[in-house]
Each structure stands twice: as C-alpha cells, then as structure tokens.
Amino acid sequence: MKWLAASALLFAASAVAAAGGGTRTNDDAIVGDGFAPVLSAYGFFSDAQAQRPAAGVTPYRLQTPLWSDGAEKQRFVYVPGGKQARSRGAGLLDLPVGSALIKSFRFGGRLIETRVLLHRAGGWIALPYLWNADQSEARLVLAGARVDLTTPAGAAISYAVPNKNQCKECHGAAGQVVPIGPKARNLSAEWLAAFKRAGKLDAVPAVARRVPLWEDRAAVPVADAARGYLDANCAHCHNPDGAASNSGLTLTWEETDPVKLGVGKRPVAAGRGSGDLQFDVVPGDPDHSILAYRMASLEGGISMPELGRASLDPAGQAIIRGWIAGMR
Amino acid sequence: MKMTTALIVAASALALAGPLHAKTIDVPAGNNAQSRLQEALITAQPGDVVQLGAGRFALSDGLSLDAGGVTVRGAGMDATVLDFSAQKGAGEGLLVTASDVTLRDFAVENTHGDGIKSKGANNxxxxxxxxxxxxxxxxxxxxxGIYPVSSSNVLIDGCKVSGASDAGIYVGQSVAITVRYNYVEQSVAGIEIENSRDALVTGNLVTRNTGGILVFDLPNLPVMGGGNTLIEGNMVIDNDTPNFAPKGNIVASVPRGTGIMVMANDGVTVLGNTLANHGTAQVMVVAYPKAFTDARYNPYPRNIALGYNTYVGGGDAPGFPGGAQLAKAFGGTLPPVIWDGLGGPKALLPSADVKVLNLNLPAQGAGVDQAKPALLSFTAPPMIAVPGNVGAPARLEERIVR
Known part of the structure; x- marks a missing residue:
C-alpha cells in the first residue's frame, strides 16, 4: 500500500499544477505508473461538473451505444499533442500511447461515475472513479462500489460501479485491456472527418457497412438495428477473444455464421440461464429463444449482460425480439 | 549455450517468485468484506499470498482475480467461508483470469451462478x-461448482462440491488435467470433462449425483476433439438423484442412475473403478444424440476402452424411454455397460469379463425406440489401451504441500 500512498501524493501535486495551469491535460498521470486517486488529477475537464472538456479532449458519441440502466453517458477521447490516432479500417481506431478514453455516467443529472481507459507503454489500463455527493470530485474505487439510485424508467436499483478487474472482463481481448466503443463502424462519418481535420487522425477509415444510429432503429432494417445492439451490448464478451469465447456464441457485427449467432445453437455452460429452452435463437420464435429470455431477466446467473445491467431495457428487448420474430 | 541461458532464466524466475519478494496480504473476516477482499485481489502481485482469515465473509458481488502467480489461501474448507447468499451481481462467486494461481483451503457457498470459474488461466x-x-x-x-475452462494444466485435488445444478467439477475446453481425491455429491453431474484432452480422473468419490463421471465432446465450440483421458480408481456409488438440471443443458439429458458416461470422445480408458447401484447403467458409451451442423465435429465414440472395473448391482431402473421394457426383456436387469452401437468396430474396446448391451441404433440421432438390443459377444479379449501423458504436469504439485 505504501507505493499507492506515495503516488497519491505525487498525483495530488500534479493536480494542483494542472489546476494552476488552467485546463491542460496531465500527460504524466496518463502514462506514469500507479493510479491517480482522483479524476481531477488527469485534467481532462475545464469544468468537470458540467463535463466541459479541456483543450485537446474531444467529445464523441457512438452510433449504437451500450445500454447501462438508462444512464446518460458522455464520452471523450484524448490524443496527446503531436500524436495521431491511426485508421484501422472499420474496426477500433488505433490510439497512440498517451491517449485516454473517458466516459461519464449520469442519472437524473447527477454524475455517478467516470471510467477512464489509459493507454500506457505497457498497454491499456481501465480505472473506475466514483463521484462524491457534492459533485466536486470523483475518487478511484479499485474495488468498485454500489450506489442506490432510480433509473429514468423509474426502477430503484443497486447500481454497480465496476471494480478494476470487472472493467477488464468487458474490455479484455486475449488477456489484454482494449477499448470497445470507438470502432470506426460505430462512429459517424462526420465525426471521423472532423477528428481528422483536427489533426488527431491520420485518415478517415473506410467503412463499408456502418452500425445504424440507435435513434433510427424504427426506420432501418430490424436486423441492422439488432446486430448493432448485439455488437454494442454483447460482443465485448461474445467474441472469439472475449470473456465468453468458450460459449461459442459470437455476437459481433461482422459475424456471418448463423450458428455462431445462436441460430439452432444449444446452450453449453448456461446453467439455469437456459430457462428450460433448447436454443439460443429459434427463428420466428423469440419466446423460445434463450437470447431473449436472458435479456428479460434480472436474476443473477440468468440475466445478460452479466455486468452493467440491473433493470430491463425494453427498447433493446423489442429490437432483438423483432429480429428473431422476423427470421425464417 | 541455449541450455545454459534457459537455466539462468529459470533460476532468476524462481528467485523473483521467491519469498524475498512475495508478501502475505491478510484479509480477516468481518465488516466490509467485499471491498477489502476485492481490493486485496486487485493489488496482489505475483508470488503474493492473499490469506483469508477464519470465519464467514458476507459478500454482495462476485470476486475476481486477474493477477498471475497469486495464492488465495484460507484457514480450511470448513473454517473460511465466502458466503454469496446475498449476492447481487450475476455470474460466479470467484472468477480467475490469470495463470499460475493457487486456490486452497476455503469454501464458497450459495453463489447465484457458478462457484469458482477460471478461464484462460493456465497452471x-x-x-x-x-x-x-x-x-x-x-x-x-x-x-x-469448480469450473476451469479454456486452460492448460489444471489440478483439482481434495475438493468437495455439493448441489451444483450442472456439474460439481466441470473442466471444459482444456488440456492436461488432473481431477483427484475429490468428493462430489448431490449435483446433476459429479465430474464432467468436456471438449478436453489429456485428463486424469482418479481417486474421487462421486456419489448421490444424477450421473457420476461424464466425458463429453460437444459441437459448435471453439475447442473440440476431446479424448486421451483416463478414468481410473474412482468410487462411483449410488448416483441416483433425480435430474434437476434446467432443460436445454446437455446434462439435463443424463438419466438418473448413470455411473460413468462417455460421449463422442477419442481414446478414453475406464479402469479399476468401483461402480455401484446405477439403475440406468454403470457405464454408458454413446454418440452425441442431437442434430448438429458443425463439419469439424465427430459425434461418435472412438477407442473407448473398458478395463477391469468392479460392478455392484445396477441396471434395474433404466431412466430412459423404453428402459423398463428393455430391462424386462433381459430378465429385469440390464448389463452394467450400455453402448448405443454407434462409432464402428473400434468404438468400444471392452475387457472380456464385462457384459455389454449393444443397443444397435441405426444412426446418429436415432431414438431408443429404434434400438435392436443384443448382448455383445467377444471372440477374443482385446488389449486395453491406457492413454499416456494424461494429467497436469508434476511441477504443479510443488505448489501444494501436503
């Protein structure tokens, strides 16, 4: 614990320096060893309470986001001065060492937590910060936290701020922490072009098939909306390098094998998550599809995703059920 | 020269992992156990011991360990209890995602999902x-209960599992596995080795489950082609608990009163076990019975060898459709070994002293209603092949002191 305390002092000092210098982001806090004990140490915001980013910190949104109990989310990307992200086709932007991704979660206007992904020389690390009651600071909660709150839909839940390991459960690929959200296919062409114009990206990636905007879900083919939802809400674990790789169920945007997408696929290690049903997806029959069953549950051991959902997502359920119902 | 370098590297690795650098992080039971224990698991470094005190740890969420080379040690499986009765989050009690981890001398109770899972966690x-x-x-x-998956080198020794709604000890998609000296009861499957190779299952007491020991291979999984496994010297007794697995799971189709069941593997030897009072079958050897579309998958049993085993009772209450009539046709009691007849002439290699009922199913996926049952007869006792190179590497034993 000694080293943690020492780095806390170090970071406290840098935080003061950053505050004195205005709104500069503290690169040392991103790439240095240890974990900053407070969010302000990074200097990502000129006004954190308003989530007004500092210079060089760029807000972005995803075409179809992860649903987290209806939390209002604000996302930011930071690429250090003089460096550029590299285009990697339709997949994740290749963000250089020194970059950071920042995501804040609000309920009823109140900031609950801010998660940061920091790209260090040894790889990415993921850290959770919990906001205090007067919204003046967020402090590191390595072991996670629980917060009682009410969702926009009116559900009273015990909201779980993930611990550091849980961050990796979703952000892990073949044992390494990686970003999930900023894949070119899940970012708008306009945002990517603007990011390039700002000098933060080497080229605008070519995207043959873009994930639709979630708000447009009623206007686009239901399969596209559903696959976008699965990609954002399930595929971080359900991919060949993810935490659920052993299930053989792959729910990524790119997957084309119907069996890997669950059609006619029997459960393997689902336990009571099977709900006495035979297949993950039964075309035309959402009521007999395990995928829909697990989305409709709030019970530990049954509900999916395993992390980050304590209430139901009716809009997501409707899209997935509609997709299965329309299958032949 | 190469050898020398390797030795030096090995020596320095040992030095690094030695007690000079390792520390013990004490975590007593008591208030705020969730965050104290989780924080210890996050801050532990390779070589460290997270020492759990005696008593009950009331936990509200699953725990996870992602630091390699860490030992989590309690004061004994009855003294240190991680109690998940009030668990809020989904998933398992403890999730391990790093290699070279030792878990010992503690208990996990009443998790909502799996008890302890280790994934991609070698050694x-x-x-x-x-x-x-x-x-x-x-x-x-x-x-x-105990659930290592997608791993190489797994040792499960001296553990006790009760009440799992699938398998008490389940090893999936892994290689080089030892499961020994464990006691598994009141689960649907006692011990299950699935889509895995080079497993040694020995010296276990497996009783009052629905099925005792299962060796399965299933389609549509990243790792398939299970086999080269030895099931030797186990006590498989009275596995007569009604099947309570949620339907849809493969174990939900295991009939009550199954001793050892081998499905769609290549090279499994069953030797020196005591099997008692399994109303369906003491040993069952079958093909995967369901429809599948995976071209990489072989649904048939191959080279399943039955050496000398002790069979006591059994065969008097077959728990599959048509079983009662079948037993009647054989004078009220089925022979100790049932084979579905699929997989060709080298599917089953029994010793000459055991009676085998061949169901003679016409094809993979056919039901028992299409069986043409007959006793298998032998012209000569076949040689019993004992698979080599089974079990976890011996070096793992250096980490446990008896």
Whole structure:
C-alpha cells in the first residue's frame, strides 16, 4: 500500500499544477505508473461538473451505444499533442500511447461515475472513479462500489460501479485491456472527418457497412438495428477473444455464421440461464429463444449482460425480439 | 549455450517468485468484506499470498482475480467461508483470469451462478476447496461448482462440491488435467470433462449425483476433439438423484442412475473403478444424440476402452424411454455397460469379463425406440489401451504441500 500512498501524493501535486495551469491535460498521470486517486488529477475537464472538456479532449458519441440502466453517458477521447490516432479500417481506431478514453455516467443529472481507459507503454489500463455527493470530485474505487439510485424508467436499483478487474472482463481481448466503443463502424462519418481535420487522425477509415444510429432503429432494417445492439451490448464478451469465447456464441457485427449467432445453437455452460429452452435463437420464435429470455431477466446467473445491467431495457428487448420474430 | 541461458532464466524466475519478494496480504473476516477482499485481489502481485482469515465473509458481488502467480489461501474448507447468499451481481462467486494461481483451503457457498470459474488461466490449482449450495439439490442452484475452462494444466485435488445444478467439477475446453481425491455429491453431474484432452480422473468419490463421471465432446465450440483421458480408481456409488438440471443443458439429458458416461470422445480408458447401484447403467458409451451442423465435429465414440472395473448391482431402473421394457426383456436387469452401437468396430474396446448391451441404433440421432438390443459377444479379449501423458504436469504439485 505504501507505493499507492506515495503516488497519491505525487498525483495530488500534479493536480494542483494542472489546476494552476488552467485546463491542460496531465500527460504524466496518463502514462506514469500507479493510479491517480482522483479524476481531477488527469485534467481532462475545464469544468468537470458540467463535463466541459479541456483543450485537446474531444467529445464523441457512438452510433449504437451500450445500454447501462438508462444512464446518460458522455464520452471523450484524448490524443496527446503531436500524436495521431491511426485508421484501422472499420474496426477500433488505433490510439497512440498517451491517449485516454473517458466516459461519464449520469442519472437524473447527477454524475455517478467516470471510467477512464489509459493507454500506457505497457498497454491499456481501465480505472473506475466514483463521484462524491457534492459533485466536486470523483475518487478511484479499485474495488468498485454500489450506489442506490432510480433509473429514468423509474426502477430503484443497486447500481454497480465496476471494480478494476470487472472493467477488464468487458474490455479484455486475449488477456489484454482494449477499448470497445470507438470502432470506426460505430462512429459517424462526420465525426471521423472532423477528428481528422483536427489533426488527431491520420485518415478517415473506410467503412463499408456502418452500425445504424440507435435513434433510427424504427426506420432501418430490424436486423441492422439488432446486430448493432448485439455488437454494442454483447460482443465485448461474445467474441472469439472475449470473456465468453468458450460459449461459442459470437455476437459481433461482422459475424456471418448463423450458428455462431445462436441460430439452432444449444446452450453449453448456461446453467439455469437456459430457462428450460433448447436454443439460443429459434427463428420466428423469440419466446423460445434463450437470447431473449436472458435479456428479460434480472436474476443473477440468468440475466445478460452479466455486468452493467440491473433493470430491463425494453427498447433493446423489442429490437432483438423483432429480429428473431422476423427470421425464417 | 541455449541450455545454459534457459537455466539462468529459470533460476532468476524462481528467485523473483521467491519469498524475498512475495508478501502475505491478510484479509480477516468481518465488516466490509467485499471491498477489502476485492481490493486485496486487485493489488496482489505475483508470488503474493492473499490469506483469508477464519470465519464467514458476507459478500454482495462476485470476486475476481486477474493477477498471475497469486495464492488465495484460507484457514480450511470448513473454517473460511465466502458466503454469496446475498449476492447481487450475476455470474460466479470467484472468477480467475490469470495463470499460475493457487486456490486452497476455503469454501464458497450459495453463489447465484457458478462457484469458482477460471478461464484462460493456465497452471491453476484448486486444492482443498469446498463449494456448497446449502439447500441441497435445486434447479435454482448455480451450474458449476469448480469450473476451469479454456486452460492448460489444471489440478483439482481434495475438493468437495455439493448441489451444483450442472456439474460439481466441470473442466471444459482444456488440456492436461488432473481431477483427484475429490468428493462430489448431490449435483446433476459429479465430474464432467468436456471438449478436453489429456485428463486424469482418479481417486474421487462421486456419489448421490444424477450421473457420476461424464466425458463429453460437444459441437459448435471453439475447442473440440476431446479424448486421451483416463478414468481410473474412482468410487462411483449410488448416483441416483433425480435430474434437476434446467432443460436445454446437455446434462439435463443424463438419466438418473448413470455411473460413468462417455460421449463422442477419442481414446478414453475406464479402469479399476468401483461402480455401484446405477439403475440406468454403470457405464454408458454413446454418440452425441442431437442434430448438429458443425463439419469439424465427430459425434461418435472412438477407442473407448473398458478395463477391469468392479460392478455392484445396477441396471434395474433404466431412466430412459423404453428402459423398463428393455430391462424386462433381459430378465429385469440390464448389463452394467450400455453402448448405443454407434462409432464402428473400434468404438468400444471392452475387457472380456464385462457384459455389454449393444443397443444397435441405426444412426446418429436415432431414438431408443429404434434400438435392436443384443448382448455383445467377444471372440477374443482385446488389449486395453491406457492413454499416456494424461494429467497436469508434476511441477504443479510443488505448489501444494501436503
């Protein structure tokens, strides 16, 4: 614990320096060893309470986001001065060492937590910060936290701020922490072009098939909306390098094998998550599809995703059920 | 020269992992156990021991360990209890995602999902661990008690599991596995080795489950082609608990009263076990019975060798459709070994002293209603092949002191 305390002092000092210098982001806090004990140490915001980013910190949104109990989310990307992200086709932007991704979660206007992904020389690390009651600071909660709150839909839940390991459960690929959200296919062409114009990206990636905007879900083919939802809400674990790789169920945007997408696929290690049903997806029959069953549950051991959902997502359920119902 | 370098590297690795650098992080039971224990698991460094005190740890969420080379050690499987009765989050009690981890001398109770899962965690040891669902066999219990998956080199030794709604000890998609000296009861499957190779299952007591020991291979999984496994010297007794697995799971189709069941593997030897009072079958050897579309998958049993085993009772209450009539046709009691007849002439290699009922199913996926049952007869006792190179590497044992 000694080293943690020492780095806390170090970071406290840098935080003061950053505050004195205005709104500069503290690169040392991103790439240095240890974990900053407070969010302000990074200097990502000129006004954190308003989530007004500092210079060089760029807000972005995803075409179809992860649903987290209806939390209002604000996302930011930071690429250090003089460096550029590299285009990697339709997949994740290749963000250089020194970059950071920042995501804040609000309920009823109140900031609950801010998660940061920091790209260090040894790889990415993921850290959770919990906001205090007067919204003046967020402090590191390595072991996670629980917060009682009410969702926009009116559900009273015990909201779980993930611990550091849980961050990796979703952000892990073949044992390494990686970003999930900023894949070119899940970012708008306009945002990517603007990011390039700002000098933060080497080229605008070519995207043959873009994930639709979630708000447009009623206007686009239901399969596209559903696959976008699965990609954002399930595929971080359900991919060949993810935490659920052993299930053989792959729910990524790119997957084309119907069996890997669950059609006619029997459960393997689902336990009571099977709900006495035979297949993950039964075309035309959402009521007999395990995928829909697990989305409709709030019970530990049954509900999916395993992390980050304590209430139901009716809009997501409707899209997935509609997709299965329309299958032949 | 190469050899020398390797030796030096090995020596320095040992030095690094030695007690000079390692520390013990004491975590006593008591208030705020969730965050104190989780924080210890996050801050532990390779070589460290997270020492759990005696007593009950009341936990509200699953725990996870992602630091390699760490030992989590309690004061004994009855003294240190991680109690997940009030668990809020989904998933398992403890999730291990790093290699070279030793878990020993503590208990996990009443998790909503699996008890302890280790995934992609090579060289893992579960030693004298207890996983219990205290309400007895119930469909609402978690699926697996001890659940290593997608790993190389797995040692599960001296553990005790009770009440799993799937398998008490389940090893999936892994290689080089030892499961020994464990006691598994009141689960649907006692011990299950699935889509795995080079497993040694020995010296276990497996009793009062639905099925005792299962060796399965299933389609549509990243790792398939299970086999080269030795099931030797186990006590498989009275596995007569009604099947309480949620339907849809493969173990839900295991009939009550099954001793050892081998499905779609290549090279499994069953030798020196005591099997008692399994109303369906003491040993069952079958093809995967369901429809599948995976071209990489072989659904048939191959080279399944039955050496000398002790069979006591059994065969008097076959738990599959048409079983009662079948037993009647054989004078009220079926022979100890049932084979579905699929997989060709080298599917089953029994010793000459055991009676085998061949169901003679016409094809993979056919039901028992299409069986043309007959006793298997032998012209000469075949040689019993004992698979080589089974089990976890011996070096893992250096990490557990008896």
């Amino acid at each position: 893992v040891i579960y030693y004298r661990i207890r996983v219990t669902w205290t309400g007895g066999p119930k469909e609402t219990n978690g699926a697996y």
